[in-house]
Amino acid sequence: MKLAVASGKGGTGKSMVAANLAYTLSRTEPISLVDCDVEEPDLHLFFPAPVTKRNVTVPVPVIDESVCDRCGKCGEFCRYGAITVLPNRVLFFAELCHSCGGCMLVCPKKAIHEEQKQIGTVSFSLPFPDLSLFTGTLDTGSPHAVPVIREAKKQAAAAGDPVMIIDTAPGTSCPVVEALEGCDACILVTESTPFGLHDLQLAADVAARLGIPAGIVINRSDGNDEETLRFCTDHDLDVMMTIPFSREIAAIQSRGDLLSRARPEWQKDFMALFLKCRALAGVD
Amino acid sequence: MKVCFTAQGATLESLSEERFGRAPYFIIVESENGSVEAIRNPYADGGGGVGPKAAQVLIANNVQALVSGQVGGNAKEVLAAAGIAMYTFSAGGSVKDALDQFTKNTLARSG
Numbered sequence: 001m002k003l004a005v006a007s008g009k010g011g012t013g014k015s016m017v018a019a020n021l022a023y024t025l026s027r028t029e030p031i032s033l034v035d036c037d038v039e040e041p042d043l044h045l046f047f048p049a050p051v052t053k054r055n056v057t058v059p060v061p062v063i064d065e066s067v068c069d070r071c072g073k074c075g076e077f078c079r080y081g082a083i084t085v086l087p088n089r090v091l092f093f094a095e096l097c098h099s100c101g102g103c104m105l106v107c108p109k110k111a112i113h114e115e116q117k118q119i120g121t122v123s124f125s126l127p128f129p130d131l132s133l134f135t136g137t138l139d140t141g142s143p144h145a146v147p148v149i150r151e152a153k154k155q156a157a158a159a160g161d162p163v164m165i166i167d168t169a170p171g172t173s174c175p176v177v178e179a180l181e182g183c184d185a186c187i188l189v190t191e192s193t194p195f196g197l198h199d200l201q202l203a204a205d206v207a208a209r210l211g212i213p214a215g216i217v218i219n220r221s222d223g224n225d226e227e228t229l230r231f232c233t234d235h236d237l238d239v240m241m242t243i244p245f246s247r248e249i250a251a252i253q254s255r256g257d258l259l260s261r262a263r264p265e266w267q268k269d270f271m272a273l274f275l276k277c278r279a280l281a282g283v284d
Numbered sequence: 285m286k287v288c289f290t291a292q293g294a295t296l297e298s299l300s301e302e303r304f305g306r307a308p309y310f311i312i313v314e315s316e317n318g319s320v321e322a323i324r325n326p327y328a329d330g331g332g333g334v335g336p337k338a339a340q341v342l343i344a345n346n347v348q349a350l351v352s353g354q355v356g357g358n359a360k361e362v363l364a365a366a367g368i369a370m371y372t373f374s375a376g377g378s379v380k381d382a383l384d385q386f387t388k389n390t391l392a393r394s395g
Contacts, residue, residue: 075340081333084340084362091365093358096333 001283002164003274004183006207008199010170012189013219013243016253017273018167019046020260024270025163026131032161036179037169038120038136038148045256047127051135054122056151058099058144059114063090067111074103074112095143120148122155132159145175153179170199172206180207184281186214187240187273192225200228204235213280215240217273240276241269285315287386288342289379290352294322296380300373302353305334311379312345315387321345335359342368351382351391360395370395 082096136152168179290307339362
């Protein structure tokens with residue numbers, strides 16, 4: 001089963017929920033935890049362990065100017081503006097290229113071939129015997145998060161663990177959609193603020209459009225969650241767990257510890273959350 | 285010489301547009317005889333990489349100078365490589381105002 005943890009708003013506690021869920025479950029079965037927040041992966045902070053890194057590359061075109069006759073077909077084809085053909089030279093903007101390979105296909109002179117360009121890494125670590133952590137990291141200055149996310153998920157799938165937990169980036173754009181793709185269920189973590197609710201609405205809409213069943217976790221609840229609860233009732237979203245606003249939980253988090261390890265009684269709450277997710281996904 | 289002005293509408297009376305790649309219209313004025321041609325920018329609402337694409341529109345129309353507010357890095361590189369001179373007009377006002385200033389040679393050259 002593939003379970004995503006998303007939020008819309010940043011800082012609601014996605015990684016906290018994903019890390020505690022993974023830690024709790026790994027005490028009874030093998031878990032792959034995938035950090036798909038590749039612009040700022042931080043799950044590794046909860047799970048310090050030695051890592052092995054693999055590079056993520058994408059193909060980019062290289063134009064042989066001695067063969068190219070500046071016909072301009074590649075530049076016309078490229079909808080991302082990555083290639084501009086001038087009468088005497090060709091300009092290529094690597095950061096605009098989406099690696100589709102179309103320029104190579106349309107070139108009548110076969111003047112274009114592809115070379116691999118590194119854009120990020122996927123790190124693997126085994127912080128506990130039954131917990132595999134895959135961390136996608138986008139290189140600084142690289143604009144395309146999606147191929148790194150895809151590769152992190154692919155490597156996690158190859159590990160073959162029965163449960164994969166995917167921590168997504170905040171927001172609702174391409175990196176989140178890529179992380180959610182193929183998931184059986186999705187936890188949306190929110191907080192009881194107007195910002196939390198606003199962005200929860202956007203995230204719930206994305207999950208619905210992707211056809212992924214979603215349930216809600218309210219984090220840092222101050223007990224005044226009426227508006228969020230009303231939204232959830234109106235949209236048939238189950239509030240699967242509520243975590244209180246607590247100085248003690250904040251202190252545990254701040255020292256890089258896990259709530260479910262520091263206070264083991266929380267393990268039954270995270271296990272109950274997982275069982276609700278299984279039900280959401282229709283897995284018995 | 286053909287001079288292109290970025291604009292919010294299709295006439296000389298239209299407001300000038302600060303942005304280059306996402307300007308709704310390109311107003312091209314032939315400085316020799318004053319003839320005016322308006323081209324709707326097909327990339328005004330594009331997803332990405334609109335700067336170089338818009339620059340290609342200018343190249344295809346044999347433009348020799350551009351008057352706009354801000355030209356992004358990629359577009360600038362294409363325009364410079366194509367030998368198109370860039371001038372900054374960000375005071376606000378109509379395309380006509382920008383044209384007046386261009387004619388009086390009071391605009392700063394940005395590339």
